[in-house]
Amino acid sequence: MPTAKNFYESVYAVVRQIPYGCVTSYGAIAKAIGAPKSARMVGYALQHSPGDVPAHRVLNRNGVLTGKHHFPGENLMQQLLENEGLTVITNQVQNFEKHFWEPKIQ
DNA sequence: TGAGTGACTGTAA
């Protein structure tokens, strides 16, 4: 079995821990799982993520919805974030630092 | 086996 699957599962596990109304960055997740250089892989993993993973809460370090186009709808990601009390303008989350949640390793 | 790709990040100009 590919050991990389553990990497994916680790990403999913961290993303599932993101509380309601909070967001984080790919690099933060990558660092949380012990691979700060693999931020790109986090995004790649989210692309293969199951439906029970709140991938809409994961943005880049800039607070921009880089993966918005990968969601079913054209503005679904933004709608989900706004539904959680966040403000999104031009694919960018306002007060990103304020809603930022740092992943924790259990 | 090797080369190409990507939901990123940090540093330089």
Place this chain on the structure above:
DNA sequence: CTTACAGCCACTC
């Protein structure tokens, strides 16, 4: 301040 370039790891063809 904004824009550009290179590094990085895992996966697919």
